[in-house]
Amino acid sequence: MNEVKGSAGLPGTLVFRLGTLGATMSDRFAERIERHRLKPKHVGLLTALGQGSFASQQDLAGQLGVAPSLVVSLADHLETLGAVRRVRDPRDRRRQALTLTDRGHELLAACTAEARALDAELTAHLGESERQALHTALGSLAARAGLPTD
Amino acid sequence: MNEVKGSAGLPGTLVFRLGTLGATMSDRFAERIERHRLKPKHVGLLTALGQGSFASQQDLAGQLGVAPSLVVSLADHLETLGAVRRVRDPRDRRRQALTLTDRGHELLAACTAEARALDAELTAHLGESERQALHTALGSLAARAGLPTD
DNA sequence: TATTGTTATACTCTATAACTATA
Protein backbone atom coordinates (compact mmCIF):
# COMPACT_ATOMS: atom_id res chain seq x y z
CA MET A 1 0.00 0.00 0.00
CA ASN A 2 1.53 3.27 -1.10
CA GLU A 3 1.69 6.33 1.03
CA VAL A 4 0.33 9.42 -0.63
CA LYS A 5 3.70 10.98 -0.15
CA GLY A 6 3.72 14.74 -0.33
CA SER A 7 0.14 14.94 -1.49
CA ALA A 8 0.17 18.47 -0.17
CA GLY A 9 3.73 19.70 -0.19
CA LEU A 10 5.18 22.79 1.34
CA PRO A 11 3.01 25.21 -0.67
CA GLY A 12 -0.04 23.63 0.94
CA THR A 13 1.04 24.39 4.50
CA LEU A 14 -0.40 27.23 6.52
CA VAL A 15 3.05 28.60 7.19
CA PHE A 16 3.76 28.94 3.49
CA ARG A 17 0.34 30.35 2.64
CA LEU A 18 0.39 32.84 5.49
CA GLY A 19 3.92 33.88 4.66
CA THR A 20 3.36 34.49 0.96
CA LEU A 21 -0.11 36.00 1.35
CA GLY A 22 1.07 38.21 4.19
CA ALA A 23 4.03 39.50 2.22
CA THR A 24 1.95 40.16 -0.87
CA MET A 25 -0.81 41.94 1.02
CA SER A 26 1.69 44.02 2.97
CA ASP A 27 3.33 45.10 -0.27
CA ARG A 28 0.01 46.12 -1.76
CA PHE A 29 -0.94 47.96 1.39
CA ALA A 30 2.42 49.72 1.33
CA GLU A 31 1.76 50.90 -2.23
CA ARG A 32 -1.57 52.38 -1.25
CA ILE A 33 -0.39 54.30 1.79
CA GLU A 34 2.61 55.66 -0.04
CA ARG A 35 0.60 58.70 -1.07
CA HIS A 36 0.24 59.57 2.61
CA ARG A 37 4.02 59.25 2.91
CA LEU A 38 3.58 56.34 5.27
CA LYS A 39 4.97 52.84 5.43
CA PRO A 40 3.51 49.85 7.25
CA LYS A 41 5.71 50.38 10.30
CA HIS A 42 4.46 53.94 10.66
CA VAL A 43 0.92 52.65 10.58
CA GLY A 44 1.82 50.08 13.20
CA LEU A 45 3.02 52.87 15.44
CA LEU A 46 -0.08 54.97 14.82
CA THR A 47 -2.25 51.95 15.55
CA ALA A 48 -0.50 51.26 18.84
CA LEU A 49 -0.94 54.89 19.85
CA GLY A 50 -4.58 54.79 18.84
CA GLN A 51 -5.22 51.83 21.08
CA GLY A 52 -3.50 52.74 24.27
CA SER A 53 -1.26 55.20 25.94
CA PHE A 54 2.39 54.53 26.44
CA ALA A 55 4.48 56.05 29.15
CA SER A 56 7.59 56.19 27.02
CA GLN A 57 8.99 55.48 23.60
CA GLN A 58 10.74 52.46 25.04
CA ASP A 59 7.45 50.97 26.15
CA LEU A 60 6.29 51.45 22.62
CA ALA A 61 9.38 49.77 21.22
CA GLY A 62 8.69 46.78 23.42
CA GLN A 63 5.08 46.61 22.34
CA LEU A 64 5.98 46.79 18.66
CA GLY A 65 8.87 44.41 19.00
CA VAL A 66 11.39 46.77 17.44
CA ALA A 67 14.55 48.50 18.62
CA PRO A 68 14.09 51.79 20.51
CA SER A 69 16.18 53.58 17.92
CA LEU A 70 13.66 52.60 15.27
CA VAL A 71 10.84 54.19 17.25
CA VAL A 72 12.87 57.39 17.17
CA SER A 73 13.07 57.52 13.39
CA LEU A 74 9.46 56.45 12.93
CA ALA A 75 8.33 59.11 15.39
CA ASP A 76 10.57 61.71 13.72
CA HIS A 77 8.85 61.10 10.43
CA LEU A 78 5.37 61.07 11.94
CA GLU A 79 6.14 64.29 13.74
CA THR A 80 7.20 65.84 10.43
CA LEU A 81 3.81 64.86 9.04
CA GLY A 82 2.10 66.40 12.04
CA ALA A 83 0.63 63.05 13.03
CA VAL A 84 2.16 62.76 16.48
CA ARG A 85 3.49 65.05 19.18
CA ARG A 86 6.20 64.42 21.71
CA VAL A 87 5.41 65.64 25.18
CA ARG A 88 7.95 65.52 27.96
CA ASP A 89 6.95 63.94 31.22
CA PRO A 90 7.31 66.79 33.73
CA ARG A 91 8.07 64.36 36.53
CA ASP A 92 10.87 62.66 34.66
CA ARG A 93 12.17 64.90 31.96
CA ARG A 94 14.04 62.06 30.27
CA ARG A 95 10.78 60.52 29.16
CA GLN A 96 8.66 61.55 26.23
CA ALA A 97 5.15 60.35 25.62
CA LEU A 98 3.94 60.17 22.03
CA THR A 99 0.39 61.28 21.38
CA LEU A 100 -1.76 61.21 18.27
CA THR A 101 -2.80 64.57 16.87
CA ASP A 102 -6.03 65.16 14.98
CA ARG A 103 -4.01 64.74 11.81
CA GLY A 104 -2.72 61.45 13.17
CA HIS A 105 -6.27 60.22 13.71
CA GLU A 106 -7.14 61.27 10.18
CA LEU A 107 -4.20 59.39 8.72
CA LEU A 108 -5.00 56.32 10.76
CA ALA A 109 -8.57 56.42 9.51
CA ALA A 110 -7.40 56.82 5.92
CA CYS A 111 -5.08 53.81 6.23
CA THR A 112 -7.84 51.77 7.81
CA ALA A 113 -10.04 52.61 4.85
CA GLU A 114 -7.33 51.43 2.46
CA ALA A 115 -7.01 48.18 4.37
CA ARG A 116 -10.75 47.64 4.27
CA ALA A 117 -10.79 48.27 0.54
CA LEU A 118 -8.05 45.68 0.05
CA ASP A 119 -9.98 43.25 2.25
CA ALA A 120 -13.05 43.73 0.10
CA GLU A 121 -11.12 43.07 -3.10
CA LEU A 122 -9.49 40.01 -1.68
CA THR A 123 -12.71 38.46 -0.44
CA ALA A 124 -15.09 39.63 -3.17
CA HIS A 125 -15.59 36.04 -4.29
CA LEU A 126 -16.56 34.81 -0.83
CA GLY A 127 -19.96 34.75 0.76
CA GLU A 128 -20.59 36.68 3.94
CA SER A 129 -20.50 33.62 6.15
CA GLU A 130 -17.16 32.54 4.68
CA ARG A 131 -15.74 35.98 5.24
CA GLN A 132 -16.86 35.88 8.83
CA ALA A 133 -15.39 32.44 9.37
CA LEU A 134 -12.08 33.61 7.94
CA HIS A 135 -11.98 36.61 10.25
CA THR A 136 -12.71 34.43 13.23
CA ALA A 137 -10.15 31.81 12.29
CA LEU A 138 -7.37 34.34 11.69
CA GLY A 139 -8.18 36.12 14.92
CA SER A 140 -7.88 32.84 16.71
CA LEU A 141 -4.52 32.09 15.07
CA ALA A 142 -3.25 35.56 15.94
CA ALA A 143 -4.18 35.03 19.56
CA ARG A 144 -2.48 31.66 19.56
CA ALA A 145 0.65 33.18 18.04
CA GLY A 146 0.73 35.78 20.79
CA LEU A 147 -0.16 38.73 18.59
CA PRO A 148 -2.48 41.56 19.56
CA THR A 149 -5.96 40.25 18.87
CA ASP A 150 -7.57 43.60 18.65
CA MET B 1 -28.13 57.16 16.75
CA ASN B 2 -24.42 56.68 17.03
CA GLU B 3 -22.39 54.86 14.49
CA VAL B 4 -20.22 52.17 15.97
CA LYS B 5 -17.28 53.98 14.55
CA GLY B 6 -14.20 51.87 14.20
CA SER B 7 -15.75 48.93 15.99
CA ALA B 8 -13.10 46.87 14.28
CA GLY B 9 -10.20 49.13 13.49
CA LEU B 10 -7.15 48.42 11.43
CA PRO B 11 -6.00 45.47 13.58
CA GLY B 12 -9.23 43.71 12.70
CA THR B 13 -8.67 43.80 8.95
CA LEU B 14 -7.50 40.81 6.98
CA VAL B 15 -4.61 42.78 5.55
CA PHE B 16 -3.29 43.54 9.03
CA ARG B 17 -3.85 40.03 10.35
CA LEU B 18 -2.31 38.36 7.32
CA GLY B 19 0.62 40.75 7.39
CA THR B 20 1.48 40.29 11.04
CA LEU B 21 0.74 36.56 11.15
CA GLY B 22 2.67 35.98 7.95
CA ALA B 23 5.71 37.87 9.21
CA THR B 24 5.67 36.07 12.55
CA MET B 25 5.26 32.63 11.03
CA SER B 26 7.97 33.29 8.47
CA ASP B 27 10.34 34.32 11.22
CA ARG B 28 9.64 31.17 13.19
CA PHE B 29 10.04 29.05 10.09
CA ALA B 30 13.32 30.81 9.38
CA GLU B 31 14.59 29.92 12.85
CA ARG B 32 13.80 26.28 12.33
CA ILE B 33 15.45 25.87 8.95
CA GLU B 34 18.54 27.74 10.07
CA ARG B 35 20.13 24.46 11.10
CA HIS B 36 19.95 23.34 7.47
CA ARG B 37 21.70 26.59 6.53
CA LEU B 38 18.64 27.67 4.61
CA LYS B 39 16.50 30.79 4.59
CA PRO B 40 12.92 31.09 3.37
CA LYS B 41 13.98 32.33 -0.06
CA HIS B 42 16.15 29.27 -0.55
CA VAL B 43 13.19 27.10 0.30
CA GLY B 44 11.09 29.05 -2.15
CA LEU B 45 13.59 28.27 -4.87
CA LEU B 46 13.75 24.60 -3.93
CA THR B 47 9.97 24.47 -3.94
CA ALA B 48 9.73 26.01 -7.38
CA LEU B 49 12.29 23.53 -8.69
CA GLY B 50 10.43 20.67 -7.09
CA GLN B 51 7.20 21.63 -8.78
CA GLY B 52 8.10 22.31 -12.35
CA SER B 53 10.87 22.50 -14.81
CA PHE B 54 12.27 25.88 -15.70
CA ALA B 55 14.21 26.55 -18.79
CA SER B 56 16.48 29.18 -17.32
CA GLN B 57 17.37 31.03 -14.17
CA GLN B 58 15.61 34.07 -15.55
CA ASP B 59 12.38 32.15 -15.92
CA LEU B 60 12.81 31.18 -12.33
CA ALA B 61 13.38 34.77 -11.27
CA GLY B 62 10.14 35.72 -12.97
CA GLN B 63 8.26 32.93 -11.27
CA LEU B 64 9.60 33.85 -7.85
CA GLY B 65 9.16 37.54 -8.41
CA VAL B 66 12.75 38.42 -7.60
CA ALA B 67 15.65 39.92 -9.50
CA PRO B 68 17.71 37.53 -11.66
CA SER B 69 20.82 38.47 -9.72
CA LEU B 70 19.19 37.17 -6.57
CA VAL B 71 18.58 33.79 -8.18
CA VAL B 72 22.30 33.65 -8.82
CA SER B 73 23.24 34.08 -5.19
CA LEU B 74 20.49 31.76 -3.95
CA ALA B 75 21.59 29.11 -6.43
CA ASP B 76 25.23 29.62 -5.48
CA HIS B 77 24.43 28.85 -1.89
CA LEU B 78 22.24 25.88 -2.74
CA GLU B 79 24.97 24.53 -4.98
CA THR B 80 27.42 24.82 -2.11
CA LEU B 81 25.04 22.72 -0.03
CA GLY B 82 24.81 20.17 -2.82
CA ALA B 83 21.08 20.77 -3.16
CA VAL B 84 21.02 21.88 -6.79
CA ARG B 85 23.10 21.45 -9.91
CA ARG B 86 23.57 23.81 -12.80
CA VAL B 87 23.51 22.14 -16.19
CA ARG B 88 24.18 24.08 -19.36
CA ASP B 89 21.70 23.80 -22.16
CA PRO B 90 23.74 22.28 -25.02
CA ARG B 91 21.53 23.98 -27.60
CA ASP B 92 21.96 27.43 -26.09
CA ARG B 93 25.06 27.52 -24.01
CA ARG B 94 24.07 30.80 -22.40
CA ARG B 95 21.33 29.07 -20.48
CA GLN B 96 21.68 27.02 -17.36
CA ALA B 97 18.95 24.85 -15.98
CA LEU B 98 18.82 24.31 -12.23
CA THR B 99 17.93 20.83 -11.08
CA LEU B 100 17.30 19.38 -7.65
CA THR B 101 19.75 16.76 -6.46
CA ASP B 102 18.82 13.94 -4.10
CA ARG B 103 20.16 16.11 -1.32
CA GLY B 104 17.91 18.91 -2.53
CA HIS B 105 14.88 16.65 -2.29
CA GLU B 106 15.93 15.65 1.21
CA LEU B 107 16.27 19.25 2.31
CA LEU B 108 12.93 20.15 0.80
CA ALA B 109 11.31 17.27 2.63
CA ALA B 110 12.94 18.33 5.90
CA CYS B 111 11.67 21.90 5.49
CA THR B 112 8.21 20.65 4.65
CA ALA B 113 8.24 18.64 7.86
CA GLU B 114 9.20 21.75 9.83
CA ALA B 115 6.36 23.69 8.23
CA ARG B 116 3.88 20.93 9.07
CA ALA B 117 5.08 20.89 12.66
CA LEU B 118 4.54 24.63 12.90
CA ASP B 119 1.11 24.25 11.35
CA ALA B 120 0.21 21.67 13.95
CA GLU B 121 1.31 23.92 16.80
CA LEU B 122 -0.55 26.86 15.42
CA THR B 123 -3.81 25.00 14.94
CA ALA B 124 -3.64 22.65 17.93
CA HIS B 125 -6.64 24.38 19.46
CA LEU B 126 -8.82 23.97 16.38
CA GLY B 127 -11.03 21.07 15.44
CA GLU B 128 -10.38 19.16 12.26
CA SER B 129 -13.22 20.77 10.39
CA GLU B 130 -12.02 24.24 11.33
CA ARG B 131 -8.53 23.39 10.19
CA GLN B 132 -9.87 22.20 6.88
CA ALA B 133 -11.98 25.31 6.43
CA LEU B 134 -8.96 27.49 7.11
CA HIS B 135 -6.86 25.65 4.54
CA THR B 136 -9.58 25.99 1.97
CA ALA B 137 -10.14 29.67 2.66
CA LEU B 138 -6.45 30.57 2.51
CA GLY B 139 -6.02 28.59 -0.67
CA SER B 140 -8.87 30.52 -2.16
CA LEU B 141 -7.34 33.84 -1.11
CA ALA B 142 -3.97 32.83 -2.50
CA ALA B 143 -5.55 32.00 -5.83
CA ARG B 144 -7.37 35.31 -5.83
CA ALA B 145 -4.16 37.16 -5.07
CA GLY B 146 -2.49 35.47 -8.02
CA LEU B 147 -0.16 33.30 -5.97
CA PRO B 148 0.70 29.69 -6.75
CA THR B 149 -2.15 27.65 -5.32
CA ASP B 150 -0.26 24.45 -5.10
C1' DT C 1 22.85 43.57 -31.77
C1' DA C 2 20.22 40.94 -28.21
C1' DT C 3 20.12 37.82 -24.35
C1' DT C 4 21.86 34.81 -20.18
C1' DG C 5 24.21 34.67 -16.36
C1' DT C 6 27.35 37.04 -13.40
C1' DT C 7 29.59 40.68 -10.82
C1' DA C 8 29.77 45.38 -8.91
C1' DT C 9 27.45 48.82 -6.76
C1' DA C 10 23.95 51.14 -4.20
C1' DC C 11 19.90 51.48 -1.48
C1' DT C 12 16.53 50.19 2.22
C1' DC C 13 15.61 48.46 6.55
C1' DT C 14 16.81 47.59 11.08
C1' DA C 15 19.77 46.46 14.95
C1' DT C 16 23.84 47.44 18.04
C1' DA C 17 26.72 50.54 20.13
C1' DA C 18 28.26 55.08 21.46
C1' DC C 19 26.71 59.44 23.28
C1' DT C 20 23.80 63.24 25.80
C1' DA C 21 20.63 64.64 29.24
C1' DT C 22 18.45 63.75 33.02
C1' DA C 23 17.82 61.07 37.31
Added chain:
DNA sequence: TATAGTTATAGAGTATAACAATA
Protein backbone atom coordinates in the same frame (compact mmCIF):
# COMPACT_ATOMS: atom_id res chain seq x y z
C1' DT D 1 25.74 55.04 38.49
C1' DA D 2 21.62 54.05 35.79
C1' DT D 3 18.07 55.15 32.38
C1' DA D 4 15.44 57.59 28.18
C1' DG D 5 16.19 59.21 24.07
C1' DT D 6 19.19 60.17 20.29
C1' DT D 7 22.87 59.67 16.92
C1' DA D 8 26.42 56.94 14.55
C1' DT D 9 27.68 52.84 12.66
C1' DA D 10 27.22 48.33 10.74
C1' DG D 11 24.94 44.32 8.77
C1' DA D 12 21.45 41.81 6.07
C1' DG D 13 18.80 41.64 2.10
C1' DT D 14 17.73 42.88 -2.44
C1' DA D 15 17.53 45.71 -6.61
C1' DT D 16 19.83 48.19 -10.52
C1' DA D 17 23.45 48.66 -13.57
C1' DA D 18 27.72 47.29 -15.77
C1' DC D 19 30.01 43.33 -17.80
C1' DA D 20 31.34 38.79 -20.22
C1' DA D 21 30.01 34.91 -22.94
C1' DT D 22 27.09 33.24 -26.33
C1' DA D 23 23.59 33.70 -29.79
